Amino acid sequence: MMQYLHQTRSKAYTISAALFFLLLLFNMFTLTEEPIKELALLTLDWTYMLAIFILGGLFAGKMHFPRQFKLFYLGMLAFSVLYGLIFIFNPAAHDREVLTVILLVLTFLLTMIHIPWKENQLDIFAYLSAGLTLLIFLHWLIEGLPMMKFQGLIRNPNITGSMLATFMFFPIVRFNMAKTVGKIILGTGIASALLLIYASSARAVLLLILTMAIARVILRLSKKIFSKLFYLVMAFNVIFVLVYGSLSRVSFLEKINQWSMDTFGKSLFSGRQNIWDKAIGFGAEKPLLGHEIGILPKDFMEGTHYVHAHNQYLHIFLESGFLGLISFVLLLFGIWTVFLKRLDLTVVRWAACFFLGLLIYESVEVSFFHYLYSIGLMQWLIIGVGLSTVLYSTYAQKTGEGISGEI
Numbered sequence: 001m002m003q004y005l006h007q008t009r010s011k012a013y014t015i016s017a018a019l020f021f022l023l024l025l026f027n028m029f030t031l032t033e034e035p036i037k038e039l040a041l042l043t044l045d046w047t048y049m050l051a052i053f054i055l056g057g058l059f060a061g062k063m064h065f066p067r068q069f070k071l072f073y074l075g076m077l078a079f080s081v082l083y084g085l086i087f088i089f090n091p092a093a094h095d096r097e098v099l100t101v102i103l104l105v106l107t108f109l110l111t112m113i114h115i116p117w118k119e120n121q122l123d124i125f126a127y128l129s130a131g132l133t134l135l136i137f138l139h140w141l142i143e144g145l146p147m148m149k150f151q152g153l154i155r156n157p158n159i160t161g162s163m164l165a166t167f168m169f170f171p172i173v174r175f176n177m178a179k180t181v182g183k184i185i186l187g188t189g190i191a192s193a194l195l196l197i198y199a200s201s202a203r204a205v206l207l208l209i210l211t212m213a214i215a216r217v218i219l220r221l222s223k224k225i226f227s228k229l230f231y232l233v234m235a236f237n238v239i240f241v242l243v244y245g246s247l248s249r250v251s252f253l254e255k256i257n258q259w260s261m262d263t264f265g266k267s268l269f270s271g272r273q274n275i276w277d278k279a280i281g282f283g284a285e286k287p288l289l290g291h292e293i294g295i296l297p298k299d300f301m302e303g304t305h306y307v308h309a310h311n312q313y314l315h316i317f318l319e320s321g322f323l324g325l326i327s328f329v330l331l332l333f334g335i336w337t338v339f340l341k342r343l344d345l346t347v348v349r350w351a352a353c354f355f356l357g358l359l360i361y362e363s364v365e366v367s368f369f370h371y372l373y374s375i376g377l378m379q380w381l382i383i384g385v386g387l388s389t390v391l392y393s394t395y396a397q398k399t400g401e402g403i404s405g406e407i
Contacts, residue, residue, distance in 0.1 A: 031163075051108040114391070126186055130167070133192050137192040150201075162367065233360060283318045312365070313325060345389055345390075
């Protein structure tokens with residue numbers, strides 16, 4: 001009888017995990033056209049409510065808060081409290097919706113971390129990701145195999161590429177654990193995602209993938225060098241945003257720009273140099289606490305077509321100044337320190353490498369809290385699964401218990 005109840009419970013958890021992941025996948029269609037967009041916006045709200053409900057259940061049960069997470073929790077607390085205070089005391093900060101999304105995303109991340117993910121749930125995520133990738137691949141075939149600016153049902157090829165990058169993670173993680181047929185399915189999904197990302201001409205996503213691959217090679221060679229990559233990546237992000245504008249005026253880069261045009265159909269200098277220079281100057285006017293939550297480029301660039309700063313760090317600086325940016329970097333650094341604790345685990349290794357790729361990606365796009373946050377939820381899920389693996393594996397080592405509880 002007990003065995004039957006255990007099997008029934010396990011099947012229920014498996015079905016719940018599948019439905020939850022399908023919900024996250026469908027949320028991304030907020031980035032397509034009506035009427036699908038409206039329905040996806042509704043399921044996005046359901047996702048937040050579900051995360052709050054699960055977190056409440058976890059709090060009612062037994063949650064673990066290991067010391068290794070203290071920088072992460074400190075960063076999350078500082079970031080959320082600071083944004084709340086800015087909203088309360090800054091008369092200009094009246095975008096309640098943006099603040100709400102930021103707090104809901106942080107709640108979602110906290111929930112993902114405290115769910116003890118099982119291998120069979122990660123398998124479900126892997127096969128669903130591969131399956132959806134193959135459906136998009138079929139769409140690409142029907143459209144005539146376009147090799148530039150493929151966007152599928154999404155309204156922008158860059159967004160399509162970003163979405164496909166998240167679909168690669170779980171198939172990669174579970175590939176070696178799969179049997180022969182599974183390896184064929186997951187391998188085909190990974191290869192199709194890479195091809196479609198190239199066909200989307202999403203250079204930022206290619207940079208993410210390249211960073212992840214390089215990081216994985218470095219990790220294989222030296223954990224000591226790998227542990228320093230966070231600092232190198234963040235230093236690169238700072239230098240890049242400061243010098244990118246001046247690079248567009250360097251004559252010898254014209255040949256590289258022409259190569260980018262020939263290869264991707266896009267100029268190397270995408271126009272970000274125009275908005276970044278103005279954004280830095282505008283942010284410097286209120287460097288400590290920023291201007292306002294929900295600030296848009298039109299607030300400091302007359303007649304602009306940009307809808308965001310195309311840089312997550314710069315966007316946070318504009319909203320909350322150096323204090324907000326420091327608290328955000330502390331949150332990121334807290335995540336990194338946790339990953340370094342259990343690089344012996346496959347999920348954590350790949351999550352750490354993907355995280356480094358995301359840090360580069362966020363220097364040219366905005367998805368963690370703004371604009372592409374439906375894709376950002378999938379990115380936070382990946383980070384959360386990695387952190388959860390560290391949390392529960394550490395707890396199991398200390399107590400001698402297995403990982404208990406499932407979604």
